[in-house]
Amino acid sequence: MPSIDFSRFPRYDTLVAHLRDFAAERPRLVELRVIGQSHEKRDIYVVVITNSDTGPAHDKPAYWIDGNIHATELLASTACLYFIQTLLGGYSTDPDTTRCLDTRAFYICPRVNPDGAEWALAEHPRLVRSGTRRYPYDEEPVEGLITQDIDGDGRILQMRVADPNGPWKPHPLEPRLLVRRDPSDAPGGEYFRVLPEGLLNNYDGVHVPVPGLAGNAQGLDLNRNFPALWRQEFEQAGAGPYPTSEPEVRAIVEFFVSHPNICGGTSLHTFSGALLRPLGSQPDDQMIPEDLWTFRAQGRKGEELTGYPAISVWHDFQYYPNQFISGSFDWIYEHLGRFTWTVELWNPKQAAGIDNNEWIHWFRDHRVSDDLKMYTWAQQVAPGEGYVDWRPFAHPQLGPVEIGGWQRTAIFSNPPPQLREQEIARLPKWLLWLNLIGPKLELRELNVVALGGDSWRVRLVVQNSGWLPSYVSKMGLKRKQTRGVLAEIALPAGARLLVGKPREELGELEGWAHLHTGISFWPNNRPTADLAYAEWVIEARAGTEIGMVSWHERAGRIATRATLVDRLPDGQL
Ligand SMILES: [Zn+2]
Structure with missing residues (x-):
């Protein structure tokens, strides 16, 4: 291995x-x-x-x-x-x-x-939500910020710019960590604006649009x-x-x-x-x-x-x-x-010991103490990688900024x-x-009975040995996704089918997924719904070999053969 x-x-x-x-x-x-x-x-x-x-x-x-x-x-x-x-x-x-x-x-x-x-x-990664084809437009954007690694450290982080009207401020207990300003915080404090790490095209000096699902053209x-x-x-x-x-x-x-x-x-x-x-x-x-x-x-x-x-x-x-x-x-x-x-x-939140069972909405809003827990945990398991301390950088369009903050791919997207x-x-x-637990078609029994002369009755019994029904789900049944079990007989030259069709439709087979408990008062009216059989009467000489296949789109395919011999009084082969 x-x-x-x-x-x-x-x-x-x-x-x-x-x-x-x-x-x-x-x-x-x-x-x-x-x-x-x-x-x-x-x-x-x-x-x-x-x-x-x-x-x-x-x-x-x-x-x-x-x-x-x-x-x-x-x-x-x-x-x-x-x-x-x-x-x-x-x-x-x-x-x-x-x-x-x-x-x-x-x-x-x-x-x-x-x-x-x-x-x-990549050594200098580019982060996209999913595929790398440009979409919805097949050009690079002519304006706005394109997310990328601009200081060459192989990571895509955040940029912060000191701004008296910025919505972010240092965490009261850990100044490297940024948290949202309180609703009534007076303007003009030590605040920051936070942007994804990247370069700007045609910066107008005021607005910084960020395109796409991940800050790029893809x-x-x-x-x-x-x-x-x-x-x-x-x-x-x-x-x-x-x-x-x-x-x-x-x-x-x-x-x-x-x-x-x-x-x-x-x-x-x-x-x-x-x-x-x-x-x-x-x-x-x-x-x-x-x-x-x-x-x-x-x-x-x-x-x-x-x-x-x-x-x-x-x-x-x-x-x-x-x-x-x-x-x-x-x-x-x-x-x-x-x-x-x-x-x-x-679940990084759980790993950080944060007691909260909300999924998406925790990201939108949570207690400031959770930020500190996340930060403390990140420093333990990924020191200097999960949360990167802010470092000054001379940005070609924005002037002096600092690069740092959460490296999402290092601790959130992946452990x-x-x-x-x-x-x-x-x-x-x-x-x-x-x-x-899926359905599984199996051969249960194969019977050949001599009916006298050159006539034979062949019976093929199949079963679903899986927990789920052959059709898998009721949605599949409703949408007519399966044809049920089919069974075919293949006769050699000289043999003739007297009763039955070359391809028989045996319907769907249940498993026991929908069975009630033993205490249920609800009657089970189909206790053998996992079984089905095909029966043919054929005319052929003793010793002839015949082939049969049975299959279901989901439950599998089985093939078997039988020789027409009259040797057992009960017809058991
Ligand atoms: Zn996903």
């Missing part, structure tokens, strides 16, 4: 080398695929993990995991590598991992957005470019000109469309330390109840295994009250009916190096569990 230092974020070439090492070390378990190319023509990799000795991935139910669609959320990428390593290490030593890779597959895309990550990891957010509830720029910033306009998103969408065996997916992000579930655009009482209950069951397990709370995007993670985010990876639930989670890895591995170690057990 390649040894990976999970405290370091790999640049693209190193990341790809790690993936190739995995495939070279465990060729029976790992296959690399390129699913598309980024805007800057970097290959986007998916790592396919399954035991190929028990069948190819596309014949098995599968689970999708991706990371790093947002440029600076590099821990997400590392979490994918860590998960791959955990799976490979666990195969044949851990029973759940072994069973999972024998019966199911993972599709893992460790770096959806290699361009944005490469910019973030205003895309690839996680707003998916088809479900996609909205134009005026309603949803960063959405792109049309759904899947961006090659990174199109690659994922095409992969899902061509891989109907994917039963669910988790997209890894930073930060907050939370497991986020749909819906993003409506409250829970608008959800299909069975799907909500399934999401809650998945969330409870996630809380137990990861330590992160499971929350609803609509109820707990809105950036602005009643304004929802759309066009995200939740597409896989909203259109395709696959259960999806967005994991926001890493400091020594805390990374313990953070990503939270995930593997839950991700494995999310795959193991």
Whole structure:
């Protein structure tokens, strides 16, 4: 197994080398695929993990995991590598991992957005929200501040300018830290204006506009470019000109469309330390109840295994009250009916010992004492990196400024190096569990009965051995995403089908996800809803071999053969 230092974020070439090492070390378990190319023509990799000795991935139910669609959320990428390593290490030593890779597959895309990550990891980084294509306009802005590393220290920080009308002042206990002025603070004190570190084009001497989502011309957010509830720029910033306009998103969408065996997916992000579930655009009482209950069951397990709370995007993670985010990876639930989670890895607030369970709104407003806690913690875990002391700098447009303050990418977007591995170690057990609960089509029984003469009755009984139903979610059922189980019989020359169709439709198979507790008074009217069978009567000579396949888009594919022999009175083969 390649040894990976999970405290370091790999640049693209190193990341790809790690993936190739995995495939070279465990060729029976790992296959690399390129699913598309980024805007800057970097290959986007998916790592396919399954035991190929028990069948190819596309014949098995599968689970999708991706990371790093947002440029600076590099821990997400590392979490994918860590998960791959955990799976490979666990195969044949851990029973759940072994069973999972024998019966199911993972599709893992460790770096959806290699361009944005490469910019973030450069010696002189450029920070963008997501993709590196200029958007919405294909020119560099002619005015305003472009965020960049201007003092050449490899970091993008903040600039402060002394200004008697500035809204910031030194923290009463720690003067290096800036906090907001009190509402009634008299003008003319020791105040500052704070700007992102960067250079100005055509500065008019008064205004400093800051363009885009991250202070630059690259205003895309690839996680707003998916088809479900996609909205134009005026309603949803960063959405792109049309759904899947961006090659990174199109690659994922095409992969899902061509891989109907994917039963669910988790997209890894930073930060907050939370497991986020749909819906993003409506409250829970608008959800299909069975799907909500399934999401809650998945969330409870996630809380137990990861330590992160499971929350609803609509109820707990809105950036602005009643304004929802759309066009995200939740597409896989909203259109395709696959259960999806967005994991926001890493909670710096909790790490700093701040007792507060608000998500987004803590950033907008919190106690001044929380700032000091955050600062003190940052000085312990990332001295001089999390919060950088202010240093004078002669700015070419603004004159004398100071550069310093929070380095967001060092402690907020991602944990400091020594805390990374313990953070990503939270995930593997839950991700494995999310795959193991999926539907799984299995052969239960195959019967051949001699009816006399050259006639035979063949019965193929199949079952869903998974917890989830074959259709996965009620949303998938509602949107007619699956056709149910199909079973085909293949007859050699000289054999003839007397009763039955060459392709039988067997319907959907339940799991036990919707089963009530033993105490429930509600009757279970379909106690065998996990079973189905196809039956054919054929005319063929004794000794003829026939083939049968049965499959379900999500639950997998099984193939079997039978020889027509009249040897057992009960017809059992
Ligand atoms: Zn993100």
